[in-house]
Amino acid sequence: MEELNYRELIKNLIEKHQRGWEEDESIETRIIFDEKRDSYLLMNIGWEDEHRVFECPIHVHLKKGKIYVERDFTEDGIAQDLVLLGVPKEDIVLAFRSPFVRQFSEFSVA
Numbered sequence: 001m002e003e004l005n006y007r008e009l010i011k012n013l014i015e016k017h018q019r020g021w022e023e024d025e026s027i028e029t030r031i032i033f034d035e036k037r038d039s040y041l042l043m044n045i046g047w048e049d050e051h052r053v054f055e056c057p058i059h060v061h062l063k064k065g066k067i068y069v070e071r072d073f074t075e076d077g078i079a080q081d082l083v084l085l086g087v088p089k090e091d092i093v094l095a096f097r098s099p100f101v102r103q104f105s106e107f108s109v110a
Helices: 006-020 078-084
Strands: 027-034 039-048 051-063 066-072
Touching: 006 027, 006 039, 006 051, 006 078, 066 078
Parallel strands: none
Antiparallel strands: 027 039, 039 051, 051 066
């Protein structure tokens, strides 16, 4: 069986989700990939009237062979997207949940 390339899966997912964010003239959607540190983000940056917009709807990183979902404001969830792409649930950590609560999910605790 072919081994999944987690880096490429994550980058493709973030690029897919980036297309779903509506962009206007005052708010820019940016993708930030730091492959050296295995950190991958989707950011919304700009202004809405007099209010600064600086949001991170998606932040995922790789650590010790597992995918840590640090932040996820997608409709269905990055973890579910990863499972549909063939990533085993034991390789996905819902890092936005406390370590205590993770034990009650179907995903890895760490």
